[in-house]
Amino acid sequence: MSTTATGSTASRREQILSAAAELFARYGFHGVGIDDIGAAVGVSGPALYRHFRSKDAMLAEMLTGISDKLLSGGRGHVENAADAATALEELVGWHVEFALTNPALITVHLRDLDSLCEADRRRVRELQRGYVEVWVTALRAVRDDLDEHTARACAHAVLGLINSTPHSAHLDAATMSTLLRRMALDALGIPRTPPEGLHGR
Amino acid sequence: MSTTATGSTASRREQILSAAAELFARYGFHGVGIDDIGAAVGVSGPALYRHFRSKDAMLAEMLTGISDKLLSGGRGHVENAADAATALEELVGWHVEFALTNPALITVHLRDLDSLCEADRRRVRELQRGYVEVWVTALRAVRDDLDEHTARACAHAVLGLINSTPHSAHLDAATMSTLLRRMALDALGIPRTPPEGLHGR
DNA sequence: TCGACGGGTTAGTCATCGTTAACACAGTGA
DNA sequence: TCACTGTGTTAACGATGACTAACCCGTCGA
Numbered sequence: 001m002s003t004t005a006t007g008s009t010a011s012r013r014e015q016i017l018s019a020a021a022e023l024f025a026r027y028g029f030h031g032v033g034i035d036d037i038g039a040a041v042g043v044s045g046p047a048l049y050r051h052f053r054s055k056d057a058m059l060a061e062m063l064t065g066i067s068d069k070l071l072s073g074g075r076g077h078v079e080n081a082a083d084a085a086t087a088l089e090e091l092v093g094w095h096v097e098f099a100l101t102n103p104a105l106i107t108v109h110l111r112d113l114d115s116l117c118e119a120d121r122r123r124v125r126e127l128q129r130g131y132v133e134v135w136v137t138a139l140r141a142v143r144d145d146l147d148e149h150t151a152r153a154c155a156h157a158v159l160g161l162i163n164s165t166p167h168s169a170h171l172d173a174a175t176m177s178t179l180l181r182r183m184a185l186d187a188l189g190i191p192r193t194p195p196e197g198l199h200g201r
Numbered sequence: 202m203s204t205t206a207t208g209s210t211a212s213r214r215e216q217i218l219s220a221a222a223e224l225f226a227r228y229g230f231h232g233v234g235i236d237d238i239g240a241a242v243g244v245s246g247p248a249l250y251r252h253f254r255s256k257d258a259m260l261a262e263m264l265t266g267i268s269d270k271l272l273s274g275g276r277g278h279v280e281n282a283a284d285a286a287t288a289l290e291e292l293v294g295w296h297v298e299f300a301l302t303n304p305a306l307i308t309v310h311l312r313d314l315d316s317l318c319e320a321d322r323r324r325v326r327e328l329q330r331g332y333v334e335v336w337v338t339a340l341r342a343v344r345d346d347l348d349e350h351t352a353r354a355c356a357h358a359v360l361g362l363i364n365s366t367p368h369s370a371h372l373d374a375a376t377m378s379t380l381l382r383r384m385a386l387d388a389l390g391i392p393r394t395p396p397e398g399l400h401g402r
Numbered sequence: 403t404c405g406a407c408g409g410g411t412t413a414g415t416c417a418t419c420g421t422t423a424a425c426a427c428a429g430t431g432a
Numbered sequence: 433t434c435a436c437t438g439t440g441t442t443a444a445c446g447a448t449g450a451c452t453a454a455c456c457c458g459t460c461g462a
Contacts, residue, residue, distance in 0.1 A: 028230075028231060028315065029229075030232060031315070031316065034450060043411090044410085044412090046412090047409070049451070050409050055449095055450065114227065115232060153369055153371060160368070161361050163365075164360065164362070167357060171354055183355065183390075186387045187388040244439090247442090251439055
């Protein structure tokens with residue numbers, strides 16, 4: 001009755017994945033045992049095999065989940081933007097928000113990608129590539145002086161900047177967010193958007 | 202006779218550490234076996250115990266080595282600089298060069314720190330903290346509008362930017378270097394140094 | 403009332419892997 | 433010549449840890 005309130009099955013998986021992400025982030029995929037993950041959600045050990053085919057399957061689902069969310073989210077924010085300049089700003093803001101909200105996912109995704117089996121790793125890499133491509137086109141729409149390779153290098157570097165969040169002893173979320181947005185846009189060589197009249201938000 | 206040319210013992214350890222770093226970077230500390238490391242240097246398995254007390258000892262020596270090199274190198278570059286502005290530029294340039302030259306070390310140092318035992322981890326963390334402090338003071342000497350916490354967050358973010366190098370499909374080293382230096386300084390809010398007369402180097 | 407089923411338990415199996423043991427053997431200084 | 437040391441080998445040991453087997457039980461639709 002306690003945990004069976006809303007949508008038992010689906011949310012159970014989510015709950016496990018979330019706990020596993022936290023542990024993977026702290027100790028690394030190979031540094032975490034099945035029993036640890038079980039203990040983190042209040043069941044012990046092999047019970048997890050009722051929900052996942054294997055430990056690797058957890059990692060796979062976790063990583064494809066993140067990459068997928070990033071890709072679709074990134075695309076959505078770019079498409080809904082008025083012009084190229086705000087598209088890039090939206091993208092930066094969105095990724096900053098994601099990184100600040102899900103530090104564990106960011107860490108795992110940077111760190112344990114190569115613990116996946118060949119097939120899954122390819123899937124994730126493909127999604128990542130797509131996400132970077134979103135950045136590259138958004139960036140080149142504003143900075144047409146950049147060739148494709150340079151733009152890609154810039155995108156990787158800025159993603160690195162934003163993704164470094166989990167390692168930094170951060171300020172409170174709000175200041176951190178504005179700081180990172182500013183640094184990212186500066187690094188990308190985007191001229192500061194002039195305040196030009198203070199609108200609502 | 203073949204490998205015994207110059208300084209057998211010392212260079213043997215270095216050779217092993219270098220091979221191990223490459224493997225750790227690709228597969229993660231726990232994803233690499235003793236036998237793998239041995240094979241990478243042409244001996245097989247337990248021979249390594251003639252040179253290191255344990256697998257963990259390898260990682261420990263590797264990580265303290267890097268951190269130590271970064272700290273002393275960073276300090277040196279700052280001290281030898283003419284003024285505060287060039288000190289920061291030197292620091293950026295030095296770290297960029299280090300990251301481009303030793304991608305494997307950077308990766309391992311970001312990824313497998315928590316595989317160390319408590320004591321070693323503390324040692325490494327202390328060195329890292331010192332290095333970041335070098336950045337913080339160098340940065341605040343130029344940007345006196347930043348309080349200490351913000352400066353530290355900036356430093357972490359820029360180190361993240363530069364350290365993302367190993368993951369990016371880079372251009373050739375030279376262009377990558379200038380690109381990263383420019384991005385880092387922009388992110389730190391340092392006004393572009395005017396060319397003001399082309400001196401020798 | 404009752405079978406099916408989702409989800410949990412504990413005890414065991416099996417592979418992997420770090421580490422040690424026991425042995426080999428080339429060079430080198432007495 | 434001989435012992436010693438530095439470096440390597442292969443064979444075992446022991447712990448760890450992913451996964452499976454066998455069993456249990458509350459709930460829910462017929």
